[in-house]
Amino acid sequence: MEIPYEVTPRRDTGLFNSKIGIWLFLASEVMLFGGLFSAYVFLRVGIHEGIDNPWPERVQEPLLGAVNTVVLIASSVFVVLAWVGLKMRKWRTFQIYMSLVIGCALTFLVIKTREYQTKMVEHHGINLKDGSVIECEILSDNAKDPIEKRRAGWPAGFAGLFGHANGYSTLKVRFLAESVTLSLDSASLLFMDYAEKGELWPASTVGDRKIDGKSQWEDWFFPAKRDILAKLSEARSLRRDYVQREVLGKSRKLDQVLLDKDLPAVNVETKVTIKFDKPLKFNVPGSYRTASHTESSLSFVDGTQLAGALAEGGDMIEVLVHGMDLQRLPISQQMSAKAWSLIVDEHQREAAKMAYKEEQDKVVAEIRKHYPEGKFPSVEEEKHQLGSRRVNVLHIHLHDHADGEKHGESQEHAEPKKETGGEEKDPHAVSGGHANNEFILARIPRSEVLYASNHGPWYNTYYAIYFTMTGLHGLHVLGGALVLGYMLVFGKKLYLKNPEHLANRVEVGGLFWHFVDLVWIFLFPIMYLM
């Protein structure tokens, strides 16, 4: 049996099947990205001034985006030329152009990966409770040398998809536990995943039994758990049988049955405490999804409780400061923001404040210039959100002037800046100290932190929609490249048998490819330039 119109177009519609199919598919893709674009507009327009994080404008490096635009457009031309090659029955032309398409796709993906990597690995923002934000890199706990510490690994953001950690909260609580209390009816041994590396499954005492090492822990835990569950279920079924007998059998009201003296109760002690022979170090993301802590205890959400004490500096975070984002503070309060006092070195702090003040004055002057007296009274009186928004608005503009001044910077610092674009180019960014090739170290108590993460999708709604849209787009590029690559590698057989069929396939694949290009044409301005 053969399906008609697989290769030749139908006379009245003028189309072959897969062409209709691909256009319908593209229609649904339009709605897919349409939904995302709508979400972008909705989230951006729906920002509440003064409550939500301000929308970061123009924080991406446009050069990389522009290069990617060029790459994709070029690949679009190549795919069309590859198709023309097939139509003219020139297999060689097809091969060359299609290889170029695949090359472009790979280039695009490499650039994209690099962009993601800089955001996810090297850049963090710590939102303090007073509204100031420290742009920084968080140092890992173990290393001592700040430069070594910069290499604190890949945050566990994506691990959340697959496991236990919701690692968007990059701040860990370090805890020294002496014992753990497990509710055997619900608990698991997953808490051990948060023990510091090399300290797994310690020698411990439970009741009068000694357990040491993973297998002994498990040998104890699973039978004990089964045991408790069996006891629980026995007690419950006794009680249920009684209730059922009385209520359903004798038609008594439940309220009265519950008052009966011989109603079996369900009271099985499910909590067991295990003492570690020597204190065990834990490193736990302090998130409501994972655990909450006090000075002397740490409770996981499944009911597991650690007793002990916070490790030394357990709730202090050491960071290398890149810049200060004080947009949410009124201009008059920006110089007294909490963030400044957390910089360890007094000399550096003063230098940074000086540099910031200088930039701030420029911003104020700029505002005054653009908004004459009558329209825009004094900056100090302006409601701070409105004012700060305008400050924010100006920073790119100002930066163009600032660029020349910063030219003499040391190589080491120029490099990360180039990769990550606008964040550090903020006029508010601290530039003091950088020129001397020094790092600005700040220590932040956990209690001061409202929210902290790297610049991954969890950082704010802009990054969320940026990663989602570009990520989905990237998946489309990958998918398209796979399909076109398949035609390139395995197409010869079909070409020899029925070249028109292969041409049709390439045309259909090409239509998808152009659509992917088309989406990027819109993504580029709204993600990079607005």
Add this chain to the structure above:
Amino acid sequence: MSHGHEDHSSHIKEYWWVFAALMFFTGLTVAVWGWFDFGRPGFSAGDCVVGLLIACVKASLVGLIFMHLREERGLIYKILVFTFYFFAALMFLCLFALSDPIRPVFGVNL
């Protein structure tokens, strides 16, 4: 497409011209970001409109020439018209709900 082989070679030139145009418009978009300022300094509604207009021009070039919409059958157009109607409904009705002119009740967009 049911053109002869000769037609295609004449098309090739056209594709490269379109490529050049797209490059030009990409440059223009970046220029809007860097040099020109419409309305307020920095990012503003003016930039937004101009940026999106350029993107639309680019998109139409890709659609009409590369995707052969220029010489495509009416059926495809019908599908696309439907799609854009629904897309517009989604985006603009959402926006309408977000910034309703008649909003005396709570005063805050949730």
Add this chain to the structure above:
Amino acid sequence: MSSHASHAEDHGDHHHDPPFWKKYVFTTDHKVIGIQYGIVSLLFLAVGFFLMMIMRWSIAYPDRPIPFLSSMPWFDSWLDNEARVGGDLYNMLGAMHGTIMIFLGVVPLAFGAFGNYVTPLQIGAPDMAFPRVNMASFWSFFIGGVMMLASFFMPSGAAKAGWTNYSPIATITDTHFLSLLWTGGTQWLLAMVFLITSSLLGAVNFITTIINLRCKGMSWMRMPFFVWAMLVTGFLLLLAFPPLEVAAIMQLLDRTTGTSFFIPTGLNVNGMPMDAAGGGSPLLYQHLFWFLGHPEVYVLILPAIAIVAEIIPNNTRRPLWGHHTMVYSAMVLGFFSFIVWAHHMYMTGMGAGVTTFFQTVTVLISVPSVILITSLMISLWGGSIRFNTPMLFATAFLPMFGIGGLTGLPLAFSELDLHLHDTYYVIGHFHYVVAPGSLFALFAGVYYWYPKHTGRYMNETLGHLHFWPSLICMNGIFAPMFLQGMAGFHRRAVDGGAAYEQLSHTPALQWLGLDMSMIDLNIVTSASAWIMAIAQVPFVINFFWSARMGKKVTSDNPWQATTLEWATPTPPPHGNFLTEPVACRDPYEYSVPGADTDFTPQWEPDPSGTPEPEESPVHH
């Protein structure tokens, strides 16, 4: 080996009997896929119904232990110490009842099963345009369904945030389980991605098939209304589902990686500030969800109307009244269904301007719906009706759907909706549309097309035993809900309002004026539901018994119908038609004056001349 292969090439596939798994499991034949869809979705309907029966016990008898189930291992762990249904379990059952019934029951049965089986036959096509995509669509649906079911057996249980899965509640439910991937909420979202993919693949395939694979002479207006309905439904699925896919992806990211698409600033969870950046919008989720959610209603009902539109002319022996009008109405309906979604969101505090807009279009959309139902009613007029089982269900569909539709009108008005929102009135309204509405039509379809595939009729006596109790019970279930809803009974109360009843006896709270006179109707409803479960037994028996023992059909066209699916052998072979089918006339030519019989099939050559050209100039 090589000789074997060349043999296959020489003689084509049909001489070879493919192995079992290729013929019945990973098949590309649209009819087998349709039956796969049908059986799986009927099973899911049963599961959804079972969940609802547990809920109904808790509503009717909130202080009695649940019988039978309390000793079932696994299930007992969900009951409280007195073996009653707790709030968590109730939420889980409610959410999954909705999800299963809509996404795994009615839509796959209507669109996947009947659409797949009947559409290519009715347009005279050998198969779907993309048979392998068709197979992928079914298996994607199957995986999604299995994931939904499997989530019941996870430590967290299945999703609990309602079938609408609103954020932020859905984002934070069960996040205390350490492995987020294996919680009900996450699995729900992942399963939805599979189901949406399945629908999209199906929709692309259907539309392409209908556009490009119509047989000779099958011009647009010669297509039966069923095919038209599938075309419109296909477009609804194609264009409405992607925004939901977006919403599902966003919520998945919110849930698992901590983004803030739908998380507002300053949200507290269990007294602790949620450590998310905030700035998102819960309303955005609702917009994206209902942008699918409303067209989905028409995905549920259009195929049902279409099935009825096939059965009524066949059994009244008269042409379908207003075939063209119905086609245009279906198109207008599809068109409008995309711009009415926010009438589900009156309670969110939208402004008066946008509320007025949605109120107006919602009222407007009732016009095409009324045209459809009126055309069907007029089709009955003056016919000599054969009341066989399919016709019984089809005729019952009309008033039931009518009640469902008309009770929806008050909900279109925002002032009334503020009072009725989330009460049993709403439950009653949409269930009248989809339960005695869609489901009756689908049953009618099963009885009607059963002989095409098996060569045997379903048993009439068992059919009557199925129909009459079902009809009575359906009304016993849903009619009291209108009364309760207007008295203010809330749909999500695990005890059916018993807590309020106790309050109403408290003298100090008399001023509240709680009207609890309706609370006993809970028992009427629940009892009807359980009796209806029994009423489905004859159907199940009939379904299997008749396949072997039912009355044999005497021809390939046992109902003496006019559409092309009856021109095929029984059952239709791979490739469907033995000779190339040609559509020579309109689809509903019953009782044509001067004809020999009271039906003139579409494939009967027109004595006046050759068939019309492939394309009629009227359309497209």
